[in-house]
Amino acid sequence: MHLTQLIQALPEAEVSGPRDLPIRAIAYDSRAVEPHSLFVAIRGAHVDGHRFIGQALERGATAIVYEDVAARAEHAAAPVAWVRVPNSRAALSPLAAAFYGYPGRELRVVGVTGSKGKTTTSTLLAHVLDQEGHRSGLMTTVDFKVGARWWSNQTRQTTPEALEVQQMLRAMVEAGCDYAVVESSSHALSARWNRVGDCDYSVAVITNITHEHLDYHGSFEQYRRDKARLFELLGVSRAPGRKLAVINLDDPNAPVFIAAAGAAEVITYALEHPAAHVRAIDVELHRDGVRATALTPWGEVPIELGIPGRFNVLNALAAVAVGLAEGISPASIAAALRGVRGVSGRMERVELGQPFTVVVDYAHNPDSFEQVMGMLRPLTRGRLISVFGSAGERDQEKRPLQGRIAGRYCDLTIVTDEDPRDEDRMAILEQIAAGLRQAGRREGVDYLKIADRAAAIREALRRAQPGDIVLLLGKGHESSIIYEGGRKLPWNERAEAERALRELGYGG
CATH class of the missing domain: 3.40.1390.10 (MurE/MurF, N-terminal domain)
Structure with a gap:
């Protein structure tokens, strides 16, 4: 060129x-x-x-x-x-x-944005869009996929830089994919960063909006505008075919995204809102997953998903809505969802035969803490134990909020490193602990401060008893912990939990 x-x-x-x-x-x-x-x-x-x-x-x-x-x-x-x-x-x-020949115009690119649920919804969509002779590609915080080949995203970026995005879209075209699912972060959508402005989206999906990343966007209104840009991009996309906006009607910000979608076809989904096109009934929540029935204009779709959490019913509804609108049959969508074995670091169970439950999840802000802890508290036969920290050089105001929420829901909390970066790691833990004390929790009895994350996980699992649920929050799928000077310590939360369980005699 x-x-x-x-x-x-x-x-x-x-x-x-x-x-x-x-x-x-x-x-x-x-x-x-x-x-x-x-x-x-x-x-x-x-x-x-x-x-x-x-x-x-x-x-x-x-x-x-x-x-x-x-x-x-x-x-x-x-x-x-x-x-x-x-x-x-x-x-x-x-x-x-331009350099890669506008590959988005040779695919139906599905963009998924939102404060929570982007990765899970994107992954469910890739499984749904691999049905009935179709082939998908995928870019998420956790995984990349081109056709049948999956590999881990080691970049610590939800959405890669624009060069890698376009390069991967071209690889998808060359591999025979007809769909690309792109988890589209607010940073990537921002006109200032513009990583995805030339993807030529055909479908835009919003999961929800909560107060997050305000350190970058400056205000909630700007954060929401940057998210809404995904829907505005439908109006300038040069990909052939109809444009589709899929919007969570339970979210109070839904009208903003409906307006941003312009002339695109709008399909709504919801758990609570009766006017949604796609909604769930007969919802059953279990430790091991969820069941529900999706009522849709195309007929009923049974949902059986091996990932727990009421919020994952919503994620599944989004995938159902896109799949049906794209012509995938209800039976194929149901089979695709049944076949999903989970998403790395998203409500991921760690099982080595121990008599208590261990869950790894990426939850790292107050709203996601409320959802995860609030969901698991009534399912806990014993105690709810949590291990988490808070990222350095990021939003400090959320730290005591995290502590207060854990103090309300958890019987024992161990605060530990997440990514301290150049902040004082013990000062971060103390800010979280202040919230725990506000909830009436006592250090040494109801909560501990153990900066070393591996040691914190070991102590939590050592204290766990039959019927307890141990929540390991904040790192999820991430492959490193960042310390001072940008030094990265290799990390695998699931592997660390398995190592600790084996030291306790589980797993043979």
């Missing part, structure tokens, strides 16, 4: 230098630059890519996309094309889409 073709995707660009240049690759990391690359200098949260323009030039970049005039001046003599844009991070998306 030539630079002249690529810059057509950037109508606001100011170009100087040669234009008729072959471009063999795009990179935003100077270490990935190869000869005849287009290097996009991105301002990150911690690193400014403009500092590495020189390294990109040394490695053979022939075109530079930038926004910092001073950075270009340092390399003014370089005989390359200079492409100045208002926001180089936002420019990466249209450049990547």
Whole structure:
């Protein structure tokens, strides 16, 4: 591809230098630059890519996309094309889409957003959309999938950077997929970051909206606007076929998303709202999963899902709504949901024959604590024990709230490291403990502070008795714990729990 073709995707660009240049690759990391690359200098949260323009030039970049005039001046003599844009991070998306030939226009791309339930709903959708001769791809916080090949997402990003998104969509097309399910975070949807602005969505799904990520978005209203952008993108999508908006009518913000969907067809789902197109009756909640019947305009769909939680009935309803609207039969959808064995780090059971229940879940904010603990409390025959922390350099106001909620629901709480980063790890635990004390809990009796997460898990499992439920919250699927200076300690919550159970004599 030539630079002249690529810059057509950037109508606001100011170009100087040669234009008729072959471009063999795009990179935003100077270490990935190869000869005849287009290097996009991105301002990150911690690193400014403009500092590495020189390294990109040394490695053979022939075109530079930038926004910092001073950075270009340092390399003014370089005989390359200079492409100045208002926001180089936002420019990466249209450049990547053009470079990979707009793969979203050859797929039906399903975007899933929301504060909670995105990963589970996306995973359920991939199983549903693999029915009746269809083939799906998937991008979630937990997993990537292209056709039949699944692998773990090790990036710690819900939605990858735009370059990887477009690259993976192209891989899905080449693998014969006709659907792509993309978990679309508020950061990725934000026009400032614009990781998914050129996916050419055909279907948009919203799970729910709660107060989250306000440190990035600045206000709840902006957070909601960034989420709503997924539905607005349906109106500019150049993918063929009808556009579909699937919206949780139980969420009080539903009217915002219905309005954002514009001319798209709207299908609603709900547990409580009687006007929803797709709703559940005969809901049964168990430790091991849920059962319900979905009433829909296409007929009834039995739901049997091996993942516990009332909220997972809603996630299943979203998958049912999309599947039916896309022409998948009720019987095939029911079979697909029955076949789901769970989602890594999402209400995931750890079973080695112990006489108590161990659950790993990604819940890490007050609202998800309310849902998970509130759901499991009445199912607990013994005590409810929780192990959790709170991420460093993130929302501090939620920490005492987490403690108060745990204090209401749990008989024993052990507060521990999540991702302390450069904060004082013991100060984080103390902020959580303050909430526990507000709930009337006493240190050494009802709660413990054990910073080392492996030790905290061992102590919780050592204290567990028959009939208890032990909740390991906050890390879920994540593969590392981040400490000072960005140092990452390898981590696997499930494996750590299994190791601790074996040390206690379980699992043979």
